[in-house]
Amino acid sequence: GQNIDQPTEMTATEGAIVQINCTYQTSGFNGLFWYQQHAGEAPTFLSYNVLDGLEEKGRFSSFLSRSKGYSYLLLKELQMKDSASYLCAAMDSNYQLIWGAGTKLIIKP
Amino acid sequence: DVKVTQSSRYLVKRTGEKVFLECVQDMDHENMFWYRQDPGLGLRLIYFSYDVKMKEKGDIPEGYSVSREKKERFSLILESASTNQTSMYLCASSFATSGYTDTQYFGPGTRLTVL
Numbered sequence: 001g002q003n004i005d006q007p008t009e010m011t012a013t014e015g016a017i018v019q020i021n022c023t024y025q026t027s028g029f030n031g032l033f034w035y036q037q038h039a040g041e042a043p044t045f046l047s048y049n050v051l052d053g054l055e056e057k058g059r060f061s062s063f064l065s066r067s068k069g070y071s072y073l074l075l076k077e078l079q080m081k082d083s084a085s086y087l088c089a090a091m092d093s094n095y096q097l098i099w100g101a102g103t104k105l106i107i108k109p
Numbered sequence: 110d111v112k113v114t115q116s117s118r119y120l121v122k123r124t125g126e127k128v129f130l131e132c133v134q135d136m137d138h139e140n141m142f143w144y145r146q147d148p149g150l151g152l153r154l155i156y157f158s159y160d161v162k163m164k165e166k167g168d169i170p171e172g173y174s175v176s177r178e179k180k181e182r183f184s185l186i187l188e189s190a191s192t193n194q195t196s197m198y199l200c201a202s203s204f205a206t207s208g209y210t211d212t213q214y215f216g217p218g219t220r221l222t223v224l
Contacts, residue, residue, distance in 0.1 A: 004151065033212070042113075042199060042215035043152075087152070095211055099151035 002026045004100035006088050011106045012078055020073045020086050020103045028093020032071045034062055035087040037102065043087055046073070075105075083107045112136070113216035115200055121222045128187040130219050132200030140203045141183035142213065143167075143175060145196040152199065158183055190223045197221075 003025045012018040024032065031050035035043035049055055049064035049071060061074040073086055085102040092098060116131035134141065140159055144152040144167075154167030156175040164175050172194060176184045183202075187194055197220050201213040 008149075030211075040218075042217050045212050045214070048212060089152075091211065096154070097152075097211075097213070099153075101149055101151045 002090075002092060002098045004088055004090060004098055006086075006100040006103045008101070009104045009106065011108060012075075014078055014080060014107055014109050016078050017074065017076050018078060018105065020075075020088075020105065022071045022073070022088035022100060024069050024071070024088070024090040024098070024100075026090045026092040026098055029066060030091040030093065030095055032062075032064055033089045033091070033097065034071075034073045035089065036084050037087060038084045046086075078107050080107050080109070113200060113202055113214055115198075115216040115219050117219050118217060119220050119222075121224065122187075122190050123224050124191060126190050126223075128190050128221065128223075130185040130187075130198055130200075130221070132183045132185070132202075132216055133181055134183075134202040134214070134216075135181065136202065136204070136214075137180065138202035138204050138214075139180075140205070140211070140213075141177065142201040142203075143173075143183065143185045144199045144201065145169070146199055146218075147196050155185065190221075192223050195221060195223045 006022045034046040037043040047062040054063045059076045064071045087102045088100040089097045113134045142157045143155045158177045174186045199218045200216040203213045
């Protein structure tokens, strides 16, 4: 079956770095998305990876290893506003998104 | 910027009522989606549409129907609401089906409570 695994909750300190991991099993693969969702709000797009390697976008970076079925989202210089849930979603061979349950990130001062 | 709007942020309905949730996007996107989001679960796809008057079942279509009469508008219908349909409903749209351009843009969500 198709499956996405990511940790349920993580805690980090303001100013620090945090890495949120995601492993996936899909029928075929057409890319990996990361979304941010603040409580009570809509998910917003953060990144898309389809090739192996690291993509950097300001304080946020996303990494993909297709051979390992693994991705991570790296957040640097954490700010209180980064407190949110981070959703990992893999696109299968039919271009359907398989969603993880999300990782709730708590930032402490 | 892509804008996806949903007709209500909060809705309270009674068991057995017919419920309409409307979604409108302003970016001429081909694809539109309806999801529900429940605590501890990933987004679950209810229905999607790749074109006007076209619909496809997602993972959990039971108890729901949809309508897409115009490209910009995608409606979700609960024919007879039940308490287990209490959830956050999210509408999304995307330009096409080809990897990056399939990035989905979400509306603000409708939190539906069925009493």
